[in-house]
Amino acid sequence: MNPRLSAATAAGASSDVAVEWDRGNDQWWDWYMSLADGPAPDGPLTDPAPHDPGPLPGDDALAAELAQPYPLTADQVAAYRAESFVKLPGVLSPGGLERLRIRLRAMLDAAVDPSVGFQSLEMMWLEDPLLRAAVLSPRIGGIAAGLLGVDGVRLYHDNALSKEPGAGRTPWHFDAHHFPLASADVLTAWIPLQPTPREMGPLAFARGADTWRLVADVEFDKHGTTYDRGVSEVFRARAVDVEDGPFAAGEMSFHSAHCFHTAGANRTTVPRMVLATTYFADGVRIVDAPTMVSGDWRKFVPGATPGAVVASPCNPLL
Template identity: 60%
Template sequence: MNRHLSAATAVGGADDVAPAWDGDNEQWWDWYMSLAENPDEAVGLMEVPVPDPGPLPDDDAVVAELGVPYELPSGAVEAFAADGFVVLPRVVSPGAAEALRRRLADLLGGPGAAAGLRAREMLWLDDPLVRAAVLSPRVAGIAAALLEVEILRLYHDSALCKEPGAGRTPWHHDAHHFPLDSHDVISTWMPLQPVPAAMGPLSFARGMDTWRLVADLPFDKVGTSYDRRVSEALRVAGVKVHDEPFALGDVSFHSTLCFHTAGANATTRARMVLGATYYADGARVIDRPTMVSGDWRLFVPGTEPGEVAASPRNPVVTRTPSGCT
């Protein structure tokens, strides 16, 4: 029995995810993080330098920066289509990253008694700086350009704070999570500080079709066997894993089909990330969402399974010829 599961979600076998999630999404994250395999022995935390971002810009300056379209490097669209992900340099300036980091820290509040991964979604509804970031011509525009889709909608944003000593995020692909009937779904991962190897950068299994190698593995809603089996299957198949540190300003974008994981934060500094997920306009909610989708009705309220996902909480971002909104 997994202590994070309710009586309703614990029913059935370990691979039975048919029940709807009946908690909130913070509880969902506690459950999902418990499915990652971590070493038994304690690891000492590494001191990491705190970068000097220079003068802190005000909100208007950050919004203005994010309003400038980003010029994709040559081959980025092709690399995304082949690998399922791309990491882009200098998407945000050090000052903008620090301003967003401080804003997310304020919105999340201080860590609880048992620090782990703290997460909160839909901050864009309440905070204008987060709203400007996730709907910006720069960030959302890159997402549209990489997918080569003219009109996207926001599924949700996410503030993810992995506290010092917090463990791994299990191997997964987002197609298992997001209850959408489209593969034109993309997520961004914007770390708001440098992420050295010891801090647990997001890591990606190369190959848009790599998910097929593990498609038949049974999911484990109770323990860590799925995480372990995916890791072993990728190793046996010789799949290359991109597991590189993120420099300040680097932002990654990954497909809903891309298998990815993140290491433990073995440093003394919290790892703060602003994430967002976008999907092609016209996508529908799948007929049978499961507990793996968490409280999905928070993100597309008033939408029933089988209906088009186009609630007021899913604003449109459009692609222009320059690849921006």
């Protein structure tokens, strides 16, 4: 029995997720991270290489940077389609990312219990102009639309994800299991706010648009770590290629909702801070029966009901 679940969500078989989540999204992350397999790593934390982001842009300069289209190449689009993710260099300047990092840190520190190892906050764009400029930016939204091959995308949600020094692995999962969106045209931009070496826990991706099918029969386990372990075992047995390299300053990834991904522990002395933003093609509907794995999804699509097209004021069209 997982102590992070309520009586209602803990009930039934370990694979039974039919009931909706009844706590906050921060508590959802705390539960989800507890499903990661493997011993808690120990040993000393290391200092990452020093990083100088250079001069920080003012609001106008950052807005101008975020308004510039990114020159996505045909090869990058093809790689996204074939592999289910793509890592793109130089999307934002190190100084722009540092400004976002400082703002997210302040917002997390004001809202989150500092003892939590995986700190999260969402829907920041509703409150903060700098976050709004980034989350709704033509640059990032344009990449999302280009990769999905659509004219416009809508926002599902933004997320601040800070994996604190010493916090453990993120379990293997794919987001189509999480998002209550009835479409494959959904992707997430994972935007590291500092250079992210392997020992800080960068997002890692199982290559292949159809790789998720290899683990479709692994039974989910809401109480423990058998799902994460089962997925790892299948990927190892099937020699699935995993991209788990570092992210340079300014590099970010876009992964489809069918891309299996994980992340290592943060074994450095610096929080691994990320802005993650999820977009979907216009016209997508809510699934008929969202589950507890969707967390408090109603916060992201206020007023939407199962089966309805998602177009609330919280899901602007970019």
